[in-house]
Amino acid sequence: MTEKSKIGTFLFKSESYLADFRGQMTLPMLGNYLLEVASRHAAERGFGYNEMTERNTAWVLSRLAIEIEEYPRMDDEFYIKTWVEEVNKLFTTRCFEILSKEEKILGYARSVWAAIDIETRKPTILDRERLKEYISDKECPIDNPGKILAIEEESGFTSYIVKYSDLDINGHLNSIKYIEHLLDLFDISMFEKSQINRFEIAYMAEGRFGMELNLYNKEIKENQYNMAITNNNKAICRASVRWTK
Amino acid sequence: MTEKSKIGTFLFKSESYLADFRGQMTLPMLGNYLLEVASRHAAERGFGYNEMTERNTAWVLSRLAIEIEEYPRMDDEFYIKTWVEEVNKLFTTRCFEILSKEEKILGYARSVWAAIDIETRKPTILDRERLKEYISDKECPIDNPGKILAIEEESGFTSYIVKYSDLDINGHLNSIKYIEHLLDLFDISMFEKSQINRFEIAYMAEGRFGMELNLYNKEIKENQYNMAITNNNKAICRASVRWTK
Numbered sequence: 001m002t003e004k005s006k007i008g009t010f011l012f013k014s015e016s017y018l019a020d021f022r023g024q025m026t027l028p029m030l031g032n033y034l035l036e037v038a039s040r041h042a043a044e045r046g047f048g049y050n051e052m053t054e055r056n057t058a059w060v061l062s063r064l065a066i067e068i069e070e071y072p073r074m075d076d077e078f079y080i081k082t083w084v085e086e087v088n089k090l091f092t093t094r095c096f097e098i099l100s101k102e103e104k105i106l107g108y109a110r111s112v113w114a115a116i117d118i119e120t121r122k123p124t125i126l127d128r129e130r131l132k133e134y135i136s137d138k139e140c141p142i143d144n145p146g147k148i149l150a151i152e153e154e155s156g157f158t159s160y161i162v163k164y165s166d167l168d169i170n171g172h173l174n175s176i177k178y179i180e181h182l183l184d185l186f187d188i189s190m191f192e193k194s195q196i197n198r199f200e201i202a203y204m205a206e207g208r209f210g211m212e213l214n215l216y217n218k219e220i221k222e223n224q225y226n227m228a229i230t231n232n233n234k235a236i237c238r239a240s241v242r243w244t245k
Numbered sequence: 246m247t248e249k250s251k252i253g254t255f256l257f258k259s260e261s262y263l264a265d266f267r268g269q270m271t272l273p274m275l276g277n278y279l280l281e282v283a284s285r286h287a288a289e290r291g292f293g294y295n296e297m298t299e300r301n302t303a304w305v306l307s308r309l310a311i312e313i314e315e316y317p318r319m320d321d322e323f324y325i326k327t328w329v330e331e332v333n334k335l336f337t338t339r340c341f342e343i344l345s346k347e348e349k350i351l352g353y354a355r356s357v358w359a360a361i362d363i364e365t366r367k368p369t370i371l372d373r374e375r376l377k378e379y380i381s382d383k384e385c386p387i388d389n390p391g392k393i394l395a396i397e398e399e400s401g402f403t404s405y406i407v408k409y410s411d412l413d414i415n416g417h418l419n420s421i422k423y424i425e426h427l428l429d430l431f432d433i434s435m436f437e438k439s440q441i442n443r444f445e446i447a448y449m450a451e452g453r454f455g456m457e458l459n460l461y462n463k464e465i466k467e468n469q470y471n472m473a474i475t476n477n478n479k480a481i482c483r484a485s486v487r488w489t490k
């Protein structure tokens with residue numbers, strides 16, 4: 001297999017009706033595009049949603065880290081490249097490179113996925129031999145998503161109840177909606193004077209319709225915030241955000 | 246000008262990551278596509294965002310009615326056609342037809358727009374002569390958006406504070422987010438057993454970051470609900486929803 005067919009390249013246009021008040025793409029919207037290219041890249045190589053369903057399994061996003069220097073602006077065309085970096089017994093790592101139309105590198109992302117059994121919702125052992133064929137040695141020069149320290153006991157919280165618009169096709173809180181609700185904890189002044197330079201999230205449990213969530217946010221050092229969402233005092237995700245001027 | 250160039254036709258694919266728990270496109274997402282084709286159709290004919298900005302004006306959506314028999318499902322391709330139906334002194338009416346890839350009609354929509362002065366936020370007089378060139382007599386066989394009776398005094402409410410993810414490029418509550426927050430007032434069981442067959446909304450004032458909103462919903466007859474959003478006891482929009490089994 002050539003390097004080229006291991007790496008998928010996808011062209012998008014940043015639609016104006018999805019831009020934020022600064023006229024640029026939001027981080028959750030960028031996350032949507034990353035999941036979309038992950039899904040298409042996998043489907044084109046025979047390990048997408050349909051093939052996984054046939055084996056009674058589904059991909060579940062476990063961790064995601066995004067580092068971005070410059071966000072696409074409204075009406076900009078941009079590329080996302082994606083490739084498989086690593087395959088272990090239970091997890092596979094997929095990377096992304098985000099580029100302008102002129103192929104200037106805007107940022108990178110790294111995601112960690114498990115395959116779960118649809119009935120039991122427990123992890124299954126990956127088909128390493130088959131997935132390994134697609135591993136590319138293209139570089140993804142950002143830190144791995146790592147351990148995020150809990151801040152729930154040191155911070156106030158905002159409550160939220162999971163609604164219809166939050167649900168994905170499995171009836172669970174959509175992976176990107178975790179991010180949207182967390183970023184909504186920041187005051188508008190943060191978005192006016194700074195940019196999110198790195199965002200990472202660890203998904204720990206599934207949210208469901210009507211679930212009562214508590215959302216936490218704490219500045220742990222200058223421009224660096226740890227966040228969490230809990231249900232019944234148990235974290236369903238933790239996240240970390242680094243802002244730059 | 247031929248009929249063909251008056252009517253714009255746009256092809257989309259309903260992305261799986263935007264599907265709801267039933268695997269179908271949400272009504273707010275359909276609304277996003279309608280605004281997108283309105284914007285593109287106008288830009289291609291010289292009265293889009295940029296041309297309006299040059300004259301210190303902007304299009305503002307005043308009313309929207311959507312009637313849909315069948316929603317596109319995830320991964321479906323579908324068409325939206327759009328055309329100008331009418332131009333008055335202060336308002337212009339734009340219609341939409343939504344079709345499957347096989348050109349089966351799925352639904353229609355009708356929208357009413359005003360052009361406001363960017364500084365004063367007051368309506369301006371439309372360039373009727375120029376806009377009239379684009380009027381098409383293609384039929385849009387659904388009722389006009391009409392007067393929606395207030396139900397705020399007869400109903401409980403849910404509170405909501407406008408957040409970063411709600412804002413559009415003008416820093417106002419995004420037109421589609423009004424719809425998303427209103428539909429989130431319905432219990433999941435409504436979406437499980439029925440579909441929204443007609444939705445209409447009248448926009449009355451702009452929402453801004455941090456604004457405290459009250460959201461109201463009242464069944465006025467079987468399967469028909471009137472809704473409203475208020476700020477400081479003044480409605481900023483009213484809506485009406487008809488469900489079918």
